[in-house]
Amino acid sequence: MSNEHQPNGSARVGVVGAGQLARMMGEAAHDVGVRVTVLATSREDSAVATSDAVLLGEATDPVALRQLAKDVDVITFDHELVDLGVLEQLEAEGVVLRPSSAALRFAVDKAYQRATFLDAGLPVPRFLVVSSSADERLRAFLDELDAAPVVKASRGGYDGRGVAFPATREEALFDIGQMSARGPVVVEERLDLVGEVAQLVVRAVDGTLSFYPVVTSVQRAGMCAEVRFPSDLDEATLREAQGLSERVAELVAGVGVLAIEYFVTERGLLVNEVALRPHNTGHWTIEGVRTSQFAQHLRAVSGQSLGDVTPLSSYAVMVNVVGADEPGSLDAAKDVAGTFVHDYGKAWRPGRKLGHVTALGEEPTGPHVRAWEGARAYGTVTREA
Numbered sequence: 435m436s437n438e439h440q441p442n443g444s445a446r447v448g449v450v451g452a453g454q455l456a457r458m459m460g461e462a463a464h465d466v467g468v469r470v471t472v473l474a475t476s477r478e479d480s481a482v483a484t485s486d487a488v489l490l491g492e493a494t495d496p497v498a499l500r501q502l503a504k505d506v507d508v509i510t511f512d513h514e515l516v517d518l519g520v521l522e523q524l525e526a527e528g529v530v531l532r533p534s535s536a537a538l539r540f541a542v543d544k545a546y547q548r549a550t551f552l553d554a555g556l557p558v559p560r561f562l563v564v565s566s567s568a569d570e571r572l573r574a575f576l577d578e579l580d581a582a583p584v585v586k587a588s589r590g591g592y593d594g595r596g597v598a599f600p601a602t603r604e605e606a607l608f609d610i611g612q613m614s615a616r617g618p619v620v621v622e623e624r625l626d627l628v629g630e631v632a633q634l635v636v637r638a639v640d641g642t643l644s645f646y647p648v649v650t651s652v653q654r655a656g657m658c659a660e661v662r663f664p665s666d667l668d669e670a671t672l673r674e675a676q677g678l679s680e681r682v683a684e685l686v687a688g689v690g691v692l693a694i695e696y697f698v699t700e701r702g703l704l705v706n707e708v709a710l711r712p713h714n715t716g717h718w719t720i721e722g723v724r725t726s727q728f729a730q731h732l733r734a735v736s737g738q739s740l741g742d743v744t745p746l747s748s749y750a751v752m753v754n755v756v757g758a759d760e761p762g763s764l765d766a767a768k769d770v771a772g773t774f775v776h777d778y779g780k781a782w783r784p785g786r787k788l789g790h791v792t793a794l795g796e797e798p799t800g801p802h803v804r805a806w807e808g809a810r811a812y813g814t815v816t817r818e819a
């Protein structure tokens with residue numbers, strides 16, 4: 435990774451993957467003095483339109499990754515569908531990955547994440563990791579639960595794919611059998627959720643942490659439908675979240691954005707999962723916070739100091755646009771006054787995240803109404819939360 439060919443002294447950041455997160459990194463890059471090269475699987479990928487350079491290849495291909503490493507100073511990620519073995523090899527060759535492969539393991543491998551958090555004394559759902567439905571510990575574990583468990587593939591799932599909610603113990607054993615053919619399975623208690631919240635913590639190269647405010651995320655069919663700032667937590671639970679986020683960030687120790695999702699339950703907060711990249715629960719920061727999560731991520735991974743994360747309004751609402759059977763109208767969405775409409779430039783497909791709409795305000799109702807009005811006009815399939 436030489437430092438030659440750096441126009442205007444910009445840091446050169448390579449992004450593995452070219453989805454909407456890389457697209458929004460590309461939009462933020464020039465303001466923070468960064469040039470982005472994406473490793474895309476196709477010229478049609480969302481981030482091709484906003485990046486400075488494009489390399490075609492798979493995220494798991496060592497040859498493509500080595501080529502990317504030659505072109506940039508540091509490599510970061512748009513998603514976690516990576517091969518940790520390949521990434522460790524690259525690090526051994528001197529390639530700078532931010533976050534590191536060791537930190538990424540928390541996002542790639544749910545079994546590792548749950549076990550490491552439990553060992554560290556962090557609150558997590560009761561769980562058991564098995565590699566087959568015949569595991570002898572399974573019967574006793576299922577007997578302990580009040581209801582059928584949630585069954586999760588340890589690796590490879592996102593946006594609710596790789597997560598099953600069986601209705602009965604028999605269905606659970608069937609799901610475990612199916613999923614375990616592809617790798618270890620996390621079997622966990624099905625929680626009665628009061629809600630879900632998330633917090634983004636950004637870690638600079640020198641270990642400095644910057645905390646975005648806690649937000650509420652509203653899920654529909656295993657996907658995030660709406661994000662609200664501020665969260666609906668009381669003061670004591672907010673402090674609990676802040677304390678947990680700091681412990682998780684110190685433990686994971688990744689450079690860049692760490693998104694921590696929490697389950698809110700009657701027995702307090704439990705850590706659901708972490709992502710080491712800009713996250714859907716932080717899209718509102720593009721307009722809602724002085725330094726967006728995309729700018730902050732690029733600042734962190736390129737070795738800069740972190741920016742100011744003061745919110746710019748008292749309330750913010752972001753609604754995802756998830757493709758319905760028929761496309762809606764981007765123009766109609768843009769006509770809704772007081773909204774910021776983001777289109778990811780993707781082909782319309784039912785069930786696909788195609789964009790998002792954000793609205794800000796000084797009271798809670800207006801932003802909620804406007805963001806949903808925009809998302810409905812755009813054609814989201816999700817019903818209002």
Ligand code: ADP
Pocket residue numbers: 559584586591592593594595596597622623624625626627630653656657706707
């Ligand atoms: P993904 O990695 O696909 O985002 P998650 O593990 O976050 O999967 O699960 C997706 C959603 O499913 C969560 O946001 C939550 O709404 C629900 N869910 C997951 N695990 C549980 C659980 N143990 N109890 C109740 N609901 C759950």
